[in-house]
Amino acid sequence: MTYLLPPLNALRAFEAAARHLSFKQAAHELHVTAGAVSQQVRLLEERLGVQLFERRTRQVILTSAGETYLARVRQAFRCLADATAELRPDGVTSLLHIGVHAGFDVDGLRTRLAQFRQTQPQVAIRLSQPAGLDELLEGKVDVVIAERLRRYPGYRCEPLEGGFLIGPLGTADCPEIETLRSCLLGHVELEPASTS
Numbered sequence: 001m002t003y004l005l006p007p008l009n010a011l012r013a014f015e016a017a018a019r020h021l022s023f024k025q026a027a028h029e030l031h032v033t034a035g036a037v038s039q040q041v042r043l044l045e046e047r048l049g050v051q052l053f054e055r056r057t058r059q060v061i062l063t064s065a066g067e068t069y070l071a072r073v074r075q076a077f078r079c080l081a082d083a084t085a086e087l088r089p090d091g092v093t094s095l096l097h098i099g100v101h102a103g104f105d106v107d108g109l110r111t112r113l114a115q116f117r118q119t120q121p122q123v124a125i126r127l128s129q130p131a132g133l134d135e136l137l138e139g140k141v142d143v144v145i146a147e148r149l150r151r152y153p154g155y156r157c158e159p160l161e162g163g164f165l166i167g168p169l170g171t172a173d174c175p176e177i178e179t180l181r182s183c184l185l186g187h188v189e190l191e192p193a194s195t196s
Contacts, residue, residue, distance in 0.1 A: 006047050008139070009155075009168050011073055013040035014052060018062055018070045032156070095124045096176050099131025099141035101148075104163055109145065109184075116183040123176050136166060143167035143177065145184070160184045 016026035017037055027034040045052050052066035062070065098113075100106060106129060113125055128141055136144045136155065144166045151157055158165045158181065165181060 006044050007040075010040045010044040010047075011077075013037045014044055015070065015073050015077065017041055017053070017060065018066060021060055021062070023060060094122070094176060095126060096143070096180065097126045097128065097141045098180075099135050099144040100127060100129040101132055101144065101146040101163070102130030103147050104129070104145055108162075112183045112186070116180055119183065120176060120179050133166065136168075143180070161186070 013026060013030065013036075016029050017023050020026050020029070023034045023037045023041070027037045030037065041053065048069075050065045050069075051063050052069060053060040054063055100109065106127075109127075113127075116123075117125065128135065131141050132144060132146060133150050133155075135141045145160070145163055146166055147163050149157055149164055150166060155166055155168055160181075161184070165184065167177060
């Protein structure tokens, strides 16, 4: 069965805004602008055909539909987190699926990813090439490394040496993404191997 689900970024924006009852505070948590949160919530409301928030001056209040939806969204997030944790192999806390644009130099990337593996041994990495914004939007990869700047609502594009790292808004402070960004920029210094 195919499930017609709203985009995950829109659901995350809604959940954070509902928890804080503030687009501004939700934006701070997700490391985006309040306008981006507002846009994601508006897109979600349009997709659902239901108003989730009553917008007042400097304040948002959940509608009754919003309150009902929030409870189910939180329940779904908990179920997803639990199911994900149960699938992880021993010693691995997460899997980072990286999409790489067709023309991007993979040999140089593999060296940087070796550094990432040493600094984050609990994170398994899967590389997919070619992959681009379409695969990211469809949820087939977690982040994309692209040669050219590509902007899309709900996604963050950050410059790298020779390219750009594109990922969902709200993952900027994720430790795995922070370490990946540092490795790709060459900012991670590895400890020399001990010679004992």
